Amino acid sequence: MEFEAVVGMEVHVEINSKSKVFCGCSADFHAGPNTNVCPVCLGMPGVLPVLNVDMVNKSVAVGLALNCAISRWSKLDRKNYFYPDMAKNYQISQYDLPLCQNGWIEIDLDGQTKRIGITRAHIEEDTARNTHTIAGNQSGVDFNRSGVALLEIVTEPDIRSAKEAFAYLTALKQLLQYLDVSDCNMEEGSLRAEANISVRPVGQEQFGTKTEVKNVASFSGVFKAIEFEIARHIKLINSGGKVVQETRGWDADRGITVPQRLKESAHDYRYFPEPDLVPIVVDEAWEQRIRESLPELPAARRSRMGTQYGLSAYDANVITLSQDTANYYERVVAVGADAKKAANWLMGELQALLSAAKQEITDCRVTPADLAALIGLIDSGAINGKMAKDIIAEMFETGKAPQDIVKEQGLSQITDxxxxxxxxxxxxxxxxxxxxxxxxxxxxxxxxxxxxxxxxxxxxxxxxxxxxxxxxxxxxxxx
Amino acid sequence: MTTPLYKKTVREIRDAVRSGALTAVEVTEAHLARIADVDPKVDAFTQIWTDEALAQAAAVDAKVKQGIDPGPLAGVPVGVKELICTRTGKTTCASKILENFRSPYDATIIQKLDAAGAVFLGKVNMDEFAMGSSTERSTIKTTKNPWNLKCVPGGSSGGSAAAISADECAIALGSDTGGSIRQPAALCGCVGIKPTYGRVSRFGLVAFASSLDQIGPLTKNVEDAALSLNTLCGRDPRDATSADLPVPDFTKALTGDVKGLRIGLPKEYFTEALNAEMREKVEAAVDVFKSGGAEIVPVSLPHTDYAIATYYIICTAEASANLARFDGVRYGYRNPAAKTVEEMYVLSKSEAFGPEVRRRIMLGTYVLSSGYYDAYYLKAQKVRRLIKKDFDDAFEKCDFVMGPTSPIPTFEFGAKTENPLEMYLADIYTISVNLATLPGISIPCGLTASGLPAGLQLIGRPFGEETLLRAAHCYEQTSGTTLGDPPIA
Structure with missing residues (x-):
C-alpha cells in the first residue's frame, strides 16, 4: 500500500519585545539565573498581569504578513496545569479567540510554490526553565524566561513531507526576520517547532493517528524527525501494528524519536477567560497602522527585484533570502553596477568569503560602493576577472577600496x-x-x-x- | 468628659493632626493602648506593628512641624486585612500555607494610604483566603463580635469589622468578593462599602475570585468612608481591570438630603428568608428616607434566586486557578516529607489549606473540567449577565436599590460551620452586587431586641458611589438610630 504523510506544525516564536509580556522585566533570559524577575513573573500572591502593547503590535504584524484575519476582539485565557516551571500553575494564553486566524504562507519547493494554511497565531507567555543535577536529586528553576512573550503559530495539516516542513520553517523564519520580530534562533530556543505527524493510504480522506514530536533544536532536525516518524508509522501499519497517539521527543544523537514522559497524565487544561486582563480590541485604524508599517515582505521583494533587475527566479530567491543581503544588493546596483554582474559577485565570490569567515553580510568590510567599484574596474578593462578575485579577497580582509589596492600593488591590466x-x-x-x-x-x-x-x-x-x-x-x- | 482619642473619626483625627492640635504619635499610642485593652477579648488583630506605626506617625508629625502637607489622612490609624500585601509584617491570608510569607512589595492601596499620611497599626483577621462569612475559617485565631463575644463578627472581613466596632482603628481595609465587607459591617454595626469593580486597584490583593474581588474601607461613619475612598480609588497602571475614570471628592456628595432620590425596593429581598426583626429595621429605615423626601419604588430582580449558585461556580472556578500558585515551589508551606514533585503538591496543599478552601478548589476544578464547563461555568456566566441586566432594568426606575445587608443578625460560633450551604445563605443579598460589579454600602440601622446590629444595604449604579454615600450619610444624620457603644469594655 502506498502512504501519504500529513503534517501540521506548531511553532513557538519568542517575540523580541524589550520587556516580558505581562510585566516590565527585561526579556533577556540569558542573564544570571533569576536576575530578570519581579513579583509578577514569579507568580507572587496579589500580582496582576498587564499586557505589553508592543507584543500586540508585533503579533498583529506577523498575522498580517501571514495573511490572517486579525480579530477585532480577542481575549486571553488561563491554561491550567501544574509544573514547577509555571509560576502561577496556569499559563496565560489564548484559547478559543486567538488574535490572528485563517491565514496562509507560500513555500518554495524547487521553484514550485505551495500554499500552507495558517490556522491561528496567538499570544502566550513562556515558562521558566528547570535544571536538574546530574545525580537527579536536586532541581533548580530559573524564572528569567518566565513571562517572555511567545507567539504560537499553528498550521493546517497541509504539509505532506519532511521537505515541505523544512520549506515551511524556512519561509516562516524568513518572514519573521523581515518583520524584525524575533531572532529565530532555534538552538537558543527563540524558535521552537513541533510537528504533528500522521500517515494515511493515498486516496483516503480520513487522517491517521498522529504523534507529536518535540525537542527538536534545528530545521534539519525537524526534517530528520519527520522522516523518521513517517517511516516508523508506515512500518508499524504495514506490520499490522497501530500508531499510538502520543508525544515523542527527538533524540538527535541517536537519530530517533522516543516516547516522552508526560507532564500530566490527563491533559485537561480547564481553560477559562483570564479575569485579570481586559479583552484585546484591535480596531480597523490600529490594524491599518500596523499594515502601513509593514516592510516589503519576502514574496513581494522577490518578485519586484526579479522584474526590476532582470534576475532569474533562482537568483532573486537567493538574494532575498535575507533582508540584509537584498538591501546590500540593491545598494550595489544603486551606485551603478550591472545588475547581473552584481548578483554573480554577491552570490559567488563575496558569499564564499562570508561563509568561509562565518560572517554575516552586515559585518562585511566590503561596502556596496566598493563592490560596485570593483565591477566597474572590470567593465572598464582596468583589471580582469582573475585579478578581481584576488582584489576582493584583499578588500574583504582589509576593507580597502579596490582602486587603492590596484594602485598600491600596481595591478592594472596590460592593454598595450x-x-x-x-x-x-x-x-x-x-x-x-x-x-x-x-x-x-x-x-x-x-x-x-x-x-x-x-x-x-x-x-x-x-x-x-x-x-x-x-x-x-x-x-x-x-x- | 472628653471623648477618648480612639473614638475619634477619620475627619476629626486628620483635622487635628494637620492643624497640630493632636500629634499622630498621640493618636497612634491611644489606639495601640485601646488594642492592648480590648483586643484580648475581640481578637481582631493578628499582627500589631507597634514600632513601625509609631515611626510612621513620627514621620507625619515631622512633616506637620516642617510645614509640609502630611496628606489627607494624616495620622489616621488603619488596620489591614491579612490578604493585602505589605512589606511590613506577614501576609498570611489567615492560612497555614502562607503562615510565614512576607510580601516583597506593597499593594497599590498601601502605597496610596502611606502617601496620604495614614498609619498602619497592623493586620486584622479574616476567613482563610477570604472564603467564609464568619471569620471562623481563620487558622490564626477566632475573632469575636464586640456586640456579643459569643457570636461571630461575620466574614470574611470579620477582623476589619470587629476592629472598627471596638474602636481599635479608624479605617479597616476589607475585601469583598460576595459580601465580605458589607456582611461583617452589618453584623458588627459599622459602615462598610464595596466600591464598583474597577474603582480600587486590586494590585497586591491576594486574589480569591478576580472578577468579583474589590477592596473597600470599613469605618465608624459614612463621612469616613467617603474620605477613605478619596485616597483608595483611581486608575492603577498595574491593574488592567482598574477603571480609567476621574476620582471625585466623595465628601462633596454628602449634602445631607435625599429629596427627589428614587429608591428601589426589590420584592425578592423581602421574603420569608428575611428574619422578622431585620425586616422591621429595614422597613423603619425606608420610612426615614420617605420622610426625607425620597420616592420609594417597587422593583424586581427576578434572577436573585440563582445568584448563590452562579456565584459559587464562578468564584470557585477562578479560585481554583488563583490558588494553584501556592505549591511550595517558590514560597509558602512545603511539606518536608515530599519526595517527588507530585508529592510536594499534594502533601503541601492537602495539609496547609483548610477544609473550606479545599472544598472550593475542588468545586472550581470540577466546574472547569472538560465535559462540565458548558453546563456549569459557561451557564453561570450567562446567568451572571442576566443578574446584571436585572439591575440595569431596576435602575431605569430608581437611583439605587435598598434592602437588608444580611437576612439574619450575628450568630453563635459553630452554628453554621457544619453545613456550608447554610453559611453560604448569609450572603444572599450581597452576592448579586459582586456578580453585577456594582457598588454597595452597608450602614447600621438599629439593634435587635437582644442588642445585635442590623445592617441596611444600598446598591448603586456602576460608579454611582456618590449617590450611595449621599443617601447613607443623610440616613445616618437624620434617623436617630445611633447604636451606641458595644458592650465590650
Missing part, C-alpha cells in the same frame, strides 16, 4: 597591444613543439599557449585582447 605582442612572440619562440601541435590541428594547445602568455604577464593581460593577438600572431607566422 605592442607589449602583449612582444610577450606572445617570445612565448611562441620558446614553445616550438606546442606551436607545431597547434598547426597540425590540436586546438586544445591554444589554451596552454594563452596560459603561458598570461603567466608571463603575471596575469595582468586583458584576456580578450590576449586571445585576439595570439590567434593573429599564430596565423601570421603560418603564412
Amino acid at each position: 597591444t605592442g607589449a602583449i605582442e612582444d610577450i606572445i612572440r617570445k612565448v611562441l619562440a620558446d614553445n616550438p613543439a606546442q606551436v607545431g601541435q597547434f598547426r597540425s590541428g590540436k586546438e586544445q594547445v591554444f589554451g596552454f599557449l594563452v596560459g603561458q602568455v598570461m603567466r608571463a604577464t603575471q596575469g595582468k593581460a586583458n584576456p580578450a585582447l590576449l586571445n585576439d593577438l595570439l590567434r593573429r600572431e599564430l596565423s601570421r607566422q603560418e603564412n
